[in-house]
Amino acid sequence: MNIRVYKDADSIGAAAAALFAACVTQKPDCVLGLATGSSPIPTYRKMAELYRDGAVDYSGVTTYNLDEYVGLDHAHDQSYYYFMMENLFRHINVKAENIHVLSGIAPDPEQECRDYESAIAASGGIDLQILGIGRNGHIAFNEPADSFAPVTHIVELTESTIDANKRFFASADDVPRRALTTGIGTIMKARAIVLIATGADKAEAIRAMAKGPVTPRCPASILQFHPNVTVMADEAAASLL
């Protein structure tokens, strides 16, 4: 695990966007794994800037997002699809047919999970995956559990995650209780991973991920077993290392 400490979120965004730029430049038809939440926003802003400047062409790229809330359709302004359109997709030239986000309103959510896992494999697997980390060590919506989830599946969100995400909804009661998420196994198959963390409230999760035991009680700790992980943290998030 390669841990790099930066002065602020914008410096992290520039560094992570440079990794994406390198990936797309070396392999124009690469497959990118994307996340929502606050952590990747400066990265997406910089990726859009690189497109506007003519430095990066995303026309051959395929994307897969990590997760989606159950019950929210793509037009819902708190759906992760909507988030991705607003924060990245409508600012770059990725083709609509190459964008993949799990459907929160699929009539058969289990089939939706199986189809998603198959689609990632059929695309050749993920070349570069960006991750945030929850305060409880979750990655995607893989919450602390008794075992590592191998594939895309349906999860019940924990109170800690609902509490962290309620800031985007009118109240905690409006936060969906379930989500579809790629599994720990899905994430571990990515060829390269960049995990972004900023702020003191992520410090304990970063310590447990990097220095604690590998355990499904801290899902991100599995990244100690991945051969190509870059952690980009600010000083506050890295303060317990």
Ligand code: F6R
């Ligand atoms: C989002 C996701 C989540 C977030 C995590 C951190 O697609 O998979 O695991 O990365 O909850 O969220 P932020 O970045 O908002 O602190």
